[in-house]
Amino acid sequence: MLLHSFALLSLLALVQLAICAEDYYKILGVDKQATNKQLKAAYKKLAVKFHPDKRNGDEESAHQKLVELSEAYEVLSDAELRQIYDRHGHDGVKQHKNGGQGGGFHDPFDLFSRFFGGHGHYGHSSQEPRGHNVDVKIKISLRDFYNGATTEFQWNRQHICETCEGTGSADGQVDTCSVCGGHGVRIVKQQLAPGMFQQMQMRCDACGGRGKSIKHKCPVCNGQRVERKPTTVTLQVERGAARDSKVVYENEADESPDWVAGDLVVTLAEKEPAPEDNPDKVDGAYFRRKGDDLYWTEVLSLREAWMGGWTRNITHLDSHVVRLGRTRGQVVQSGHVETIPGEGMPKWHEDGESPGHQHEFGNLYVTYEVILPDQMEKKMENDFWDLWEKWRAKQGVDLHKDSGRPEPAMARDEL
Ligand SMILES: [Zn+2]
Ligand SMILES: [Zn+2]
Numbered sequence: 262m263l264l265h266s267f268a269l270l271s272l273l274a275l276v277q278l279a280i281c282a283e284d285y286y287k288i289l290g291v292d293k294q295a296t297n298k299q300l301k302a303a304y305k306k307l308a309v310k311f312h313p314d315k316r317n318g319d320e321e322s323a324h325q326k327l328v329e330l331s332e333a334y335e336v337l338s339d340a341e342l343r344q345i346y347d348r349h350g351h352d353g354v355k356q357h358k359n360g361g362q363g364g365g366f367h368d369p370f371d372l373f374s375r376f377f378g379g380h381g382h383y384g385h386s387s388q389e390p391r392g393h394n395v396d397v398k399i400k401i402s403l404r405d406f407y408n409g410a411t412t413e414f415q416w417n418r419q420h421i422c423e424t425c426e427g428t429g430s431a432d433g434q435v436d437t438c439s440v441c442g443g444h445g446v447r448i449v450k451q452q453l454a455p456g457m458f459q460q461m462q463m464r465c466d467a468c469g470g471r472g473k474s475i476k477h478k479c480p481v482c483n484g485q486r487v488e489r490k491p492t493t494v495t496l497q498v499e500r501g502a503a504r505d506s507k508v509v510y511e512n513e514a515d516e517s518p519d520w521v522a523g524d525l526v527v528t529l530a531e532k533e534p535a536p537e538d539n540p541d542k543v544d545g546a547y548f549r550r551k552g553d554d555l556y557w558t559e560v561l562s563l564r565e566a567w568m569g570g571w572t573r574n575i576t577h578l579d580s581h582v583v584r585l586g587r588t589r590g591q592v593v594q595s596g597h598v599e600t601i602p603g604e605g606m607p608k609w610h611e612d613g614e615s616p617g618h619q620h621e622f623g624n625l626y627v628t629y630e631v632i633l634p635d636q637m638e639k640k641m642e643n644d645f646w647d648l649w650e651k652w653r654a655k656q657g658v659d660l661h662k663d664s665g666r667p668e669p670a671m672a673r674d675e676l
Contacts, residue, residue, distance in 0.1 A: 285336055285337055286337070289337065290307070301334075307330050342357065389521055391521050391523055392514055393523050395416075397526070398527075404538065406500075406529075407501070407579060409500035410497075411497050413495055414493070414494055416492060418489065418491075418492035418515060418516070419515035420489070420492070420516050421516045428486065431477040435475055436476065437473060445472040447462070447463050449461045449462075486518055500609065501606050501608055503609060504550065506528075507526055507527065509524050542576070550606060554605040554624045556628070557625060557627050559627050559629055559630070562632060563634060566593045569588055573586060583601065585599075593629050596630070598626055599627045600625075601625040603624070604622065604624065604625035605623025607620035608620060
């Protein structure tokens with residue numbers, strides 16, 4: 262019995278050990294054949310996700326995750342360490358580190374900042390230089406505002422050069438500038454008049470004020486430490502988002518080793534309706550939007566406006582049909598505006614369409630325009646004329662009453 266529980270205990274200890282030191286490949290979510298580029302991409306993706314400044318609550322476990330990530334990346338991105346790890350596992354790496362010069366791992370935030378600029382932390386401290394924000398205007402069709410949409414756009418973002426990891430150096434070697442001694446500035450004496458000198462501080466042009474010089478420039482960024490390349494951004498247009506509303510991507514503007522990236526700010530502009538944005542031929546592509554309400558103009562013939570007995574189907578922006586119509590005998594005046602509640606835009610809500618929230622909708626305002634026929638067959642014209650003659654002054658409207666004018670002008674009824 263005693264022997265049995267001892268065996269169980271040691272088994273438990275083994276399991277514990279296995280959990281403690283999780284596989285580096287697993288931590289980064291890559292396979293054993295992963296290239297350096299894949300490692301980098303995996304690290305970047307996960308590091309952003311687990312950066313403690315980005316996470317609300319549970320900062321401790323996020324921090325722990327970042328430590329694990331950088332440890333895994335540090336080992337696997339180093340060819341020698343990776344070989345040791347593949348052969349001898351965590352213990353091998355530990356032994357190598359203890360025996361060698363380094364010992365221990367680096368601050369995980371150092372690695373983070375090498376990829377993302379700044380000092381590893383997002384805009385927490387005010388003394389941290391921050392890059393400029395970048396404003397982008399993206400045109401969205403009314404249909405996408407109504408239904409919500411996920412789309413992509415590209416822009417030329419400045420990245421920290423991946424080849425030299427932001428050092429600007431081909432061999433990773435960065436020296437202190439010999440001209441300015443690393444200060445980035447030089448003191449220049451200028452003669453104002455004989456015997457009169459002025460001392461001026463000037464930016465060191467040998468190192469561009471950085472205080473560092475590079476012998477072998479990185480061939481990719483030409484020593485600039487950064488490069489511009491087209492970057493694809495996924496844009497989520499939420500249902501009912503306001504025209505010209507903004508979507509902010511924190512810290513996703515231009516990167517630089519010298520600053521924390523600013524924000525990428527996307528303005529959702531409304532696109533003019535175009536046939537290519539209307540593959541389902543919905544009428545609604547030509548709705549006009551004002552806030553949460555939509556406007557539509559419907560044309561009626563004289564017969565329809567006066568006699569009634571007509572219907573219209575408007576295909577809405579999500580292809581559902583709104584039916585307009587009048588039964589026989591129902592008159593529609595030209596210029597009349599009909600309010601159809603609930604057929605406007607969905608009212609934007611931060612929870613979107615979720616179990617806890619259903620969208621409310623604005624109104625649809627339909628303006629009727631009556632078109633009189635400007636051509637008639639002679640026979641038809643005669644028929645109508647006779648008909649009007651028969652009925653005028655007997656039945657009809659009081660034009661004077663309807664005109665609202667004060668003085669009695671023509672007190673005649675007219676059809
Ligand atoms: Zn480079
Ligand atoms: Zn210098």
